[in-house]
Amino acid sequence: MYFDSLQAALYMDGHGAFVWAAYAITFIVIGLLLLTPERRRRRILRELEGEARRATGAPQSPAEGA
Amino acid sequence: MSFDAAGTPLLAAENLSLTRGGRDLFSGLSLQVARGQLWQVEGENGAGKTSLLRILAGLSRFGYEGAVTRAVNPLYLGHHSAVKALLSPRENIAWHPSGEADYAQADIDDALARVGLYGYESLPCHSLSAGQQRRVNLARLYLSNNPLWILDEPFTAIDHAGVAALQARFVEHVAEGGAVLVTSHQVLEVDCEVHRVVVGAGAAA
Amino acid sequence: MNAPGTAGFFLRLLRRQLVLALRRPIEIINPLLFFAIVMALFPLGLGPAPDTLAAFAPGVLWIIALLACLLTSESVFRGDFEDGSLEQLLLSPQPLYFSALTYSTAHWLTTGLLLALVSPVFALMLNLPASAIPALAASLFLGTGILSLIGCIGAALTVGLKRGGMLISLLVLPLYVPVLIFGSAAVRGAVEGIPVAPYLAILGAMLSLGIALAPLAVAAGLRISLDA
């Protein structure tokens, strides 16, 4: 640890706001980059699953080959 | 002109399948177009006739399954007539972007006369009617020495006499050893065998 | 009735494009009018002081020429796409590479070349020193050729799209950057009395590279656009 205290680490001789903001933005972008495709994949899976249930499990019509 | 009657088919398609928007337009479609054959592609609107023709002509190169082999680049007439309104019929044919041949002006005028455009050779095409503009394009059928014709709805906007003349031209071309593949909703009235392909719902490929 | 030679076909295609352009002269005059009008906007925005205008003139003239090329390149293939001529071109036994080059050449002859020819007039109106005018015309002469080639790539990729207008600027403008840099640097160099031949040589090199490679991309783009 280079800094003596948390205060010093946050302040960074006046550069703290810039440095921490840059890191925060970067990690937000990283989070978005990782979450977006995963959410899209889940959504597609959910939709396909619903489609499959509609096709096979409809109570009125007998199940067709899925 | 006459074409070598023997040899490989001009156009062969094997196991063509096409899906558009989750709908199977056709699947497992195979055909072999040999010299001396007239083919008609049938099907309802939206059945995939134009898509099939574009695949066969080589304009669509992905999105379908199967294999197409062509002995030559076909003479393809599509929905759009490729006629420039600012050019005269003569210029349209002479400078045609298909770049098939250098035609003599006498030949061009002769072909234009045969599609009923005698006297219109040097008027700008925008002063012609829609049917006449289609005819400018059809004049290529009297000039080209391309053996393989793929024609998408060639009778659109053509009058009865024109349709009859065109069908006679098909027979002539086939008799010379060429091949014609045509889509039309009309029944072809020709005195030669017509091979049929049906696409779309209820197709027995 | 044999297929025409490659050179014969492309001369014919070029003639067709030029005749089409000449029969609708407004299409040729439009970019020149655009050049004139936008040029007139700069003194209104920057103030009429001759020194200011002269300082900005190299960049301003080059940027207007670039925009004029961009705006016209959108329509290079549009008409031929809509009436089916491009389908016929694709089925032609002639190599598409040279056809693409022919379209670019026709575009350059009807925009870039004319812009280069009229640019001295506008240069004088913006107080560009007379000594820099040959450099301006020469750099535009070479540079607009590159712009036409790049513009044709964008046009080929977007010709099948209904709303290609804005998109083509986004695709093409980043690729215009080197041309703008060297083109305006040549003019500025001439103002400062530096030899301009090296700049023109670089533009010429880029033009050669463009002639060699851009038609490949245009041909591929046209095939894709007609397939979609």
Add this chain to the structure above:
Amino acid sequence: MWSFFHKLGSPPWLYAISGSILRWLLPITLLALFVGAAWGLLFTAPDFRQGNSYRIIYIHVPTSVVSLAAYYIMAIAGAISLIWRMKMADVAMRATAPIGAALTFTALLTGGIWGEPTWGTWWVWDGRTTSMLVLLFLYLGVVALYEAYDNKEAASKACAVLSLVGTVNIPIIYKSVDWWYSLHQPASIKFTGESAIDSSMLYPLLLMICAFYALFTCCLLMNMRAEILQRESRTGWVRKLVASKGDS
């Protein structure tokens, strides 16, 4: 060798293998990012000239490096899809563009934040910044072109052509922008101070560069998995996958 290529072209195999790669690569990536960030933020000494603001280097340089490399990866994938018609290369190309755009954007943004405390300006038209800006536009062009096409297969082909054109142009753009800047550069400002970088600063930087490459790989694989599912939604293996997942 060929069977490997063949497998690469097979969506179910790629979907399965990317899933198992992500299972270990993703945690390692996140760990490396956090360790690298903490190392750079808290454990290295400040630069003797720039002070603490230089710590932004640990995110600015890796994002810049990876965003440029990503363009080449995208173009190579595009070339493979055009030449060998490999559908999965298509998918990879399509997935790269938004990631590259996001990383380029981050690099520009962190560069600006670095510039303000260090050189007193948010933005300078220097060679590197300008090149990165052009790179961002190139990425956005690819994304916009893809979105403009309705036929997504044609869209990826068009994007492949565009990214190849961009690849030829990037060195020219970079060189010309560099030259342009050297022509206009005010001699008093000198930006490049990295030549004498201390090894205590170098190791976290290398770690972060590796971490960002790994992050790029993870994002690429995840995007590809989603895209594969979408494209293959009508096929048997996806239906089986959906059925076996049940309500998970």
